[in-house]
Amino acid sequence: MVSVTDVSLPLRVPPLLWEPMGILGYSSPRFELPGDDHDARNSGASGDPVWAAPQASGPLSAIVPLPGSKSLTNRELVLSALAEEPTVLRAPLHSRDSSLMIDALRSLGTTIEPTGRDAGDGPDLLVTPGPLVGGVAVDCGLAGTLMRFGPPLAALALGPVTFDGDAAARRRPMRTTIDSLRALGVEVVDDGRAALPFTVHGAGRVAGGEVAIDASASSQFVSGLLLAAPRFDEGLTVRHAGERLPSLPHILMTLATLRTRGVSAEQTAEAEWTVRPGPIAGGTVDIEPDLSNAAPFLAAALVAGGRVRVPGWPTRTTQVGDSLRELLVQFGATVERVGDDLVVDGGAGVVGGVELPGIDLDLSAGGELAPTIVALAALATGPSRITGIGHLRGHETDRLAALATELNALGGRVTEEEDGLSLSPAPLSARPGRPWQSYADHRMATAGALLGLAVPGLEIDDIATTAKTLPRFPELWSGMLSRPTVALGI
Numbered sequence: 393m394v395s396v397t398d399v400s401l402p403l404r405v406p407p408l409l410w411e412p413m414g415i416l417g418y419s420s421p422r423f424e425l426p427g428d429d430h431d432a433r434n435s436g437a438s439g440d441p442v443w444a445a446p447q448a449s450g451p452l453s454a455i456v457p458l459p460g461s462k463s464l465t466n467r468e469l470v471l472s473a474l475a476e477e478p479t480v481l482r483a484p485l486h487s488r489d490s491s492l493m494i495d496a497l498r499s500l501g502t503t504i505e506p507t508g509r510d511a512g513d514g515p516d517l518l519v520t521p522g523p524l525v526g527g528v529a530v531d532c533g534l535a536g537t538l539m540r541f542g543p544p545l546a547a548l549a550l551g552p553v554t555f556d557g558d559a560a561a562r563r564r565p566m567r568t569t570i571d572s573l574r575a576l577g578v579e580v581v582d583d584g585r586a587a588l589p590f591t592v593h594g595a596g597r598v599a600g601g602e603v604a605i606d607a608s609a610s611s612q613f614v615s616g617l618l619l620a621a622p623r624f625d626e627g628l629t630v631r632h633a634g635e636r637l638p639s640l641p642h643i644l645m646t647l648a649t650l651r652t653r654g655v656s657a658e659q660t661a662e663a664e665w666t667v668r669p670g671p672i673a674g675g676t677v678d679i680e681p682d683l684s685n686a687a688p689f690l691a692a693a694l695v696a697g698g699r700v701r702v703p704g705w706p707t708r709t710t711q712v713g714d715s716l717r718e719l720l721v722q723f724g725a726t727v728e729r730v731g732d733d734l735v736v737d738g739g740a741g742v743v744g745g746v747e748l749p750g751i752d753l754d755l756s757a758g759g760e761l762a763p764t765i766v767a768l769a770a771l772a773t774g775p776s777r778i779t780g781i782g783h784l785r786g787h788e789t790d791r792l793a794a795l796a797t798e799l800n801a802l803g804g805r806v807t808e809e810e811d812g813l814s815l816s817p818a819p820l821s822a823r824p825g826r827p828w829q830s831y832a833d834h835r836m837a838t839a840g841a842l843l844g845l846a847v848p849g850l851e852i853d854d855i856a857t858t859a860k861t862l863p864r865f866p867e868l869w870s871g872m873l874s875r876p877t878v879a880l881g882i
């Protein structure tokens with residue numbers, strides 16, 4: 393759980409000592425491949441070298457420490473910018489998505505500086521709110537959290553704020569953000585496509601009140617409004633009127649982060665949430681490790697066999713990644729807590745002859761886990777059906793099409809349905825010269841790496857795209873595969 397406590401804030405650090413877009417090396421979605429023993433040859437769709445997905449040489453015995461949650465980091469950055477006092481974010485995520493959020497908030501008038509501590513994945517951050525100013529352009533990259541959380545905050549700025557992003561970001565659904573702001577009296581100018589790019593003309597205040605929206609394409613439409621709502625004159629009640637609502641845990645996470653900072657934020661009906669106006673506290677906020685990014689690593693135990701341990705698994709959390717504890721059991725894993733850590737044991741694993749069962753699963757609550765779960769289902773010996781994930785067509789890429797295309801290119805038998813995917817068992821094999829395509833989607837890239845444990849010769853076109861939420865993915869992945877058993881003692 394995040395916690396807010398009063399601390400004495402550290403001294404300001406000169407900004408030049410730390411520049412997230414420079415020194416940490418994720419100013420673009422590409423970054424240099426870390427030195428490991430996997431060949432980089434041929435060329436992927438991005439023009440970068442392909443990454444030869446490593447196979448496991450034996451059962452795993454790995455401890456994989458994961459950096460901070462994307463969803464918590466970007467919520468806490470927004471709340472810190474809107475707070476009445478400074479906040480220290482401890483162990484935040486440093487990745488492309490969080491870096492873009494930091495840049496956006498800085499340009500809007502927030503001061504964000506590193507503090508002393510860096511446990512290896514980047515420094516803690518001191519966020520000092522300032523008056524929100526317009527006249528700026530925000531690059532959302534491909535970050536859903538920025539394109540949906542940024543505009544309601546920009547409505548509180550004085551002046552125009554233009555939002556744009558990657559080519560793929562211009563295809564992501566934005567209509568509900570635009571329509572809801574207009575319904576609240578905020579001027580938004582777009583080119584008629586109800587997509588990026590568009591401009592929010594902030595008037596320095598938003599009256600708030602009530603708004604009915606269709607959040608069936610993304611829960612982030614709800615979260616974005618709720619995060620800014622304490623600063624609206626009357627607060628806000630958001631009512632979802634669409635036929636389905638994906639990713640409910642992420643809305644509950646939003647309410648929890650608001651409440652932890654002293655804001656009244658409640659679910660007031662089945663699909664209705666109310667945030668009352670009031671000050672947002674600062675203090676110190678601890679960011680949990682990203683449990684959704686744990687998915688491919690923990691699932692690796694089921695494929696390669698052996699045990700994978702993720703340190704610092706929270707005992708109570710709003711992260712949907714916590715549901716991996718049940719999901720992986722459905723595939724036959726043993727999952728246990730050891731102290732503060734989570735350990736997944738996959739026995740001999742697929743490569744050791746274990747047959748994974750097929751599954752029938754509604755994943756609407758945890759769509760961001762789908763690429764990992766679908767990859768496991770593709771290795772199962774029984775048929776699977778994964779439903780409730782139609783909204784994944786509006787994620788980083790159309791994930792249903794991408795998963796079906798890439799798995800079928802390996803010989804899989806995957807069918808796209810309106811609301812999900814069905815899979816029939818089939819042997820998978822890599823086709824020389826035809827790497828697994830990531831479609832600029834970090835979770836497609838990690839799903840490919842997971843399959844590569846069991847599919848000899850599999851190459852990934854663009855492993856660097858994992859920098860969206862986990863810049864050290866290739867390094868962590870090869871570390872997981874190479875560490876000696878005894879030294880780790882698990």
Ligand SMILES: O=C(O)C1=C[C@@H](OP(=O)(O)O)[C@@H](O)[C@H](O)C1
Pocket residue numbers: 462463464536537609610611612615638639642759760783
């Ligand atoms: O609010 C958030 O932090 C998120 C909400 C979800 O979005 P959708 O509701 O669009 O699936 C999730 O998939 C995404 O990775 C992060």
Ligand SMILES: C=C(OP(=O)(O)O)C(=O)O
Pocket residue numbers: 534535536537759760787788835861
């Ligand atoms: C859907 C995802 O990201 P975003 O926050 O960009 O929507 C994701 O990380 O799986």
